[in-house]
Amino acid sequence: MEIVYVYTKKRSEFGRQTNFSDESPKVVMDIEPDSSLRANFIEKDPVDVAIQNTSEMSEHEVNTERYETENRGMNHSEGGWPKDINPGEVEQTIRFRKKLEKDEVYMQTIQDLGKQMEHYLKQNNAVDIYEEYFNETTATSLVTETPTAKTIGILRDPQDWKRTVTHISWYPDGAHRVAAAYSLLEFQKSTQGIPLESYIWEIENPNKPEHTLKPSSPMLCLEYNPKDPHLLIGGCSNGQLALFDTRKGSQPVEVSPIETSHRDPIHKCIFPSSKTGSEVFSTSTDGQVLCWDIRKLVEPTESLPLEYAGYKPGLLLGGLVLEYESTMPTKFMVGTEQGVILSCNRKAKSAQDKITAAFTGHYGPIYALQRNPVYPKTFLSVGDWAVRVWSEDAKESPIMWTTYSDNNLTDGCWSPSRPSVFFTTTMSGTLDVWDILFKQTTPTLTIQVCEDSLHSVRMHDRGKLVATGSHSGNITLLELSETLSVLQPNEKQNVNMVFERETKREKILEGRRREMKLKAKQQSAAVVGGGGGGGGREGAALPMQMSQR
Numbered sequence: 001m002e003i004v005y006v007y008t009k010k011r012s013e014f015g016r017q018t019n020f021s022d023e024s025p026k027v028v029m030d031i032e033p034d035s036s037l038r039a040n041f042i043e044k045d046p047v048d049v050a051i052q053n054t055s056e057m058s059e060h061e062v063n064t065e066r067y068e069t070e071n072r073g074m075n076h077s078e079g080g081w082p083k084d085i086n087p088g089e090v091e092q093t094i095r096f097r098k099k100l101e102k103d104e105v106y107m108q109t110i111q112d113l114g115k116q117m118e119h120y121l122k123q124n125n126a127v128d129i130y131e132e133y134f135n136e137t138t139a140t141s142l143v144t145e146t147p148t149a150k151t152i153g154i155l156r157d158p159q160d161w162k163r164t165v166t167h168i169s170w171y172p173d174g175a176h177r178v179a180a181a182y183s184l185l186e187f188q189k190s191t192q193g194i195p196l197e198s199y200i201w202e203i204e205n206p207n208k209p210e211h212t213l214k215p216s217s218p219m220l221c222l223e224y225n226p227k228d229p230h231l232l233i234g235g236c237s238n239g240q241l242a243l244f245d246t247r248k249g250s251q252p253v254e255v256s257p258i259e260t261s262h263r264d265p266i267h268k269c270i271f272p273s274s275k276t277g278s279e280v281f282s283t284s285t286d287g288q289v290l291c292w293d294i295r296k297l298v299e300p301t302e303s304l305p306l307e308y309a310g311y312k313p314g315l316l317l318g319g320l321v322l323e324y325e326s327t328m329p330t331k332f333m334v335g336t337e338q339g340v341i342l343s344c345n346r347k348a349k350s351a352q353d354k355i356t357a358a359f360t361g362h363y364g365p366i367y368a369l370q371r372n373p374v375y376p377k378t379f380l381s382v383g384d385w386a387v388r389v390w391s392e393d394a395k396e397s398p399i400m401w402t403t404y405s406d407n408n409l410t411d412g413c414w415s416p417s418r419p420s421v422f423f424t425t426t427m428s429g430t431l432d433v434w435d436i437l438f439k440q441t442t443p444t445l446t447i448q449v450c451e452d453s454l455h456s457v458r459m460h461d462r463g464k465l466v467a468t469g470s471h472s473g474n475i476t477l478l479e480l481s482e483t484l485s486v487l488q489p490n491e492k493q494n495v496n497m498v499f500e501r502e503t504k505r506e507k508i509l510e511g512r513r514r515e516m517k518l519k520a521k522q523q524s525a526a527v528v529g530g531g532g533g534g535g536g537r538e539g540a541a542l543p544m545q546m547s548q549r
Contacts, residue, residue, distance in 0.1 A: 068207055147433065147445045148481040149466075153206050157182060157473030159195045165469025167221040168458040172229045175460050176203050177210065178467055179232060180475055181222035185455075198222055198234065200246065203477065214250045215242045221268050225294075227277030233294060235266025235282055243294050260299040262286050267319065273326040281324065285337055287316030289344075304344065304354055311340060311358045323369045325376045333379070335366030341381055341390070357395050361388055368412040374419035374492055378499050382412035387424055387434070391503045396510050399502035402434065403441055410455050417463025417485055419495045425454035431468055433484060437494055445484070449476050 081087050085096050100106055155178075157163055163182040171177035179200045198219050199209035213222075217236035225231040232244040234252075239262035242252040262284035269282040280292040287307070290300035306317040317336040324332045334342045339362035348354040359381075368382035377392045378399075385405045388398035407426040415421035420437040421444075429450045432443035449468055456469035463485045466478045 069204055145481060145483045147435075147483045149431075149433070149445065149447055149478045149484070151449075151476060152465075152479045153203060153477040155180070155201045155206050155475040155477070158199075158208065159197070159473070161195055161473075162471070163195070163218075163473045164455050164471050165473060165475055166219075166456060167223075168456050168467050168469050168475065169222055169224050169232075170458060170460050170467070172224050172226050175462065175465050177201065178203065178458075178475065178477075179213075179222050179224060180469060181219040181234060182473060183218040183220050183237060185471075194218065200232075201475070211246055212250045213244050213252075215252060216240065216255065220265050223269055223271060225271055225277055227271075231294070233269050233271070233280050235269045235284075237265040239263055239266060239284060239286070241266065241269065241280070241282055241292060241297060243297060254294070254297045256292065256297040257299070262288070262290065264318070268322045270322050270324050272324045272332065273329060281322055281332065283319030283322050283334055285318030285320070287318055289319060289322070289334060291346075305351060306334060306336060306342060306355070307351075308340070308342060308355045308358050309352065311360070317342065320365055320367065321369045323371060323379065325371045327376055333369055333371075335369040335381060335383075337365040339364055339366060339383060341366065341369065343392070357392075359390055359395060359398075361398055361401075367410055370413050372414055372419055373416050375496060375499060380412060380414065380422055382409050382424060385409060387412055387422070389436075389502075391499065391506070394503050394506040394510065396513075397506055399499070399506050400436065400440065410453065411457045413457055413459050415463050415484070416459055416461050418487055418491065420491060420498075421484060423457055423459065423466060425457045425468060427453040429454055429470065431457065431466070431478070433480075435484075436498060437488075437491065447478070449478075450474060 079087075081093070082096070085092050087093060157165075159182075161184065164185045165180050166183045166185070167181040169179045171179070177200060179198070181198045182195075184194055196215055196218050198213045198215070200211035200213070202210040213219075213232070213234065215234055215236055217238040217240065219234040219236050219242070221235040223233050225233070230246050232246070234242045234244065236242060238258070240258060241256040241261060243254045244250075245253045262282065264284045264286040266282050266284050269280055271277065272279055272281055276295075278294045280294055281289060282292065283289045283306075287305060289304040289306065291302035291304075292300050306319055307313070307315065308317070311317075317334075317338050317340055319334050320337050321335040322332060323335070330345055330347045332344050332346060334344060336342065339360065341359035342355050343357040343359070344354050345356050346354065348356075362381065362383035364384040366381050366383040369379065371377075371379040378389060380387055380389050385408060387402045387409065389400040390398045405426060407428040407430075410425045410427060412422060412424040415423070418435075421433065421435050424432045424434070424443075426432065429448060429452055431447045431449050431454065433445040433447070434440075435444040438444050450470050450472070452471040452474075454468050454470050458467050460466070464480060466480060468476050468478070470476070
C-alpha cells in the first residue's frame with residue numbers, strides 16, 4: 001500500500017519573507033527540583049557569574065614583509081604562418097597573401113568588417129571625442145585645500161652602526177633614484193670599525209640599496225653630475241675628493257691626493273655650470289674653496305682663501321656650504337662656521353677682489369644657503385635658531401627672518417615650484433614648511449618625521465617630493481599636496497612685491513642708521529673741539545690723548 005502525503009498552500013504565499021510578531025511568554029516545560037542533589041550543593045556568598053551570549057573578539061595587527069619588485073620585458077615576433085611557409089622568404093609570404101586575398105571566405109569577412117568599421121567611423125565623426133571645451137580658460141589650483149604631506153617610503157641604513165645621513169642628492173633624470181652620504185658626526189666615539197659605505201637607492205625598492213659606494217673615508221657630501229647621471233662626486237672626512245662612476249663598480253675611479261686636498265673634512269661640493277660639466281667646487285673648514293677638474297684630480301685648478309678684509313683681516317673663515325646659481329655664472333656664495341656669508345666673484349683677478357661682500361647676522365654656523373629659484377638676488381640662510389632671507393641690494397641686515405625656534409635648525413631649502421615656500425629641519429625631528437605669503441610668524445605646516453634629529457633635506461626639481469635624512473640613518477620620502485607644490489595664481493608677482501617692499505624698508509633703515517652714526521660722530525667732535533673756556537692749548541691736547549688711547 002503506497003502512502004501519499006499531499007501539502008496544500010496558496011501560490012501567493014510561496015517565497016514570502018519571514019515575519020516575526022510579539023507573543024506573551026508561555027511555559028514549554030516545567031522540571032521539578034531533585035531533592036537528592038541538595039547534599040552536593042555548596043553555598044557561596046556572594047556569587048558573581050558573568051554570561052555573554054556573543055563570542056569574544058580581539059584585535060591584532062600584523063606587518064607583512066616588504067615585497068621586492070623586478071622589471072622584465074618581452075619581445076614578440078611575427079608568427080601564425082603555415083608550416084610549409086618560411087616567414088624569412090619574401091616571395092613565399094607574398095605568394096601566400098595573394099592566394100589568401102582571392103579566397104571567397106576572406107573577401108566576405110573583409111566586407112562584413114568594412115561595414116562595421118564604416119559605422120564606427122561615422123559615429124566618431126558625429127561627436128568629436130577629443131574636443132577641448134575650455135581652451136581659453138587658465139587652470140587654477142584650489143588654494144582652500146589644507147596643506148598636507150604623506151610619507152611614501154623610508155630608506156633605512158643597512159649597517160648596524162647609527163650613522164647620520166649628512167647629504168642627499170636626487171637623480172638628475174627623474175625621481176626614481178636618490179644618493180645619500182652617511183657619516184658618524186660624534187667625534188667622541190671610536191672610529192675603529194666604522195662602515196665607510198654610502199648608497200644609491202631605488203625609490204620603488206626600499207629593501208636594499210641599488211648601488212654601494214665605497215670611499216676610503218666616510219663621506220659628508222655627495223652630488224650627482226647634472227650632465228652625466230652616472231658620475232658622482234663625494235667629499236670625504238679626510239679632506240679628499242672622490243669621483244664615482246656607477247658603470248665601473250663601487251670603488252672610486254679617481255681620488256684627489258692627500259697632499260693637495262683639504263686639510264679638514266669637505267662639507268660641501270657642487271657642480272657649477274660649465275661646457276664640459278667637469279668642474280667642481282669644494283669647501284672645508286680649513287678656510288679655502290678649491291676648484292677641481294674631475295678629469296684629472298691631481299691638484300686643484302684654483303684656490304680661494306676665505307679671508308675678507310672688511311670683516312676681520314687675517315682670519316680664515318671655515319666654509320660649510322656653497323651656493324651657485326646657473327643664471328649668475330660668475331658668482332657663488334659661501335656660508336661659514338663663523339656665521340658669515342661671503343659673496344664671491346670667480347672672474348676677479350686677485351684673491352682679495354674675488355670676495356666682494358659679507359653678510360653678517362647669524363650667531364653660529366650656517367648649515368644651509370640657497371638662492372630663490374625665481375628671484376636669485378634673494379637668498380635664505382639657515383643657522384642657529386632662525387632662517388634669514390637676504391637681498392643683494394641690502395647687505396647690512398636681512399630683509400626677513402623667522403622667529404627663534406625652540407630647537408636648533410639643521411638644514412633648509414626653497415621649493416623649486418613655489419617661490420614663497422621654503423623648508424627647514426630641526427633637532428627635534430620635525431620638518432617645518434613656511435609660506436611667507438600666508439604667514440611669517442609660524443610655519444604653515446609642521447611634520448613630525450621621526451623621533452631623532454633631522455640633519456638634511458633635499459627637494460626634487462619638480463617640487464612634489466622631499467627627502468629628509470635623520471641622525472639614525474633613515475631617509476624619509478614625503479609627497480606634498482598640491483597646495484604646497486603647485487604654483488598659485490599671481491604668486492610670483494606677490495612674492496616680488498614682498499621682496500621689493502622689505503628691501504626698500506631695509507634700505508631706508510640703513511640710511512637712517514648712517515645718518516644717526518654721522519650725527520653722533522659730529523656731536524662728539526664738536527664736544528671735543530669746543531674745549532669749554534680753558535684755553536686753546538688744553539682743547540688741542542685732548543684729541544691727541546684720545547688718539548694715543
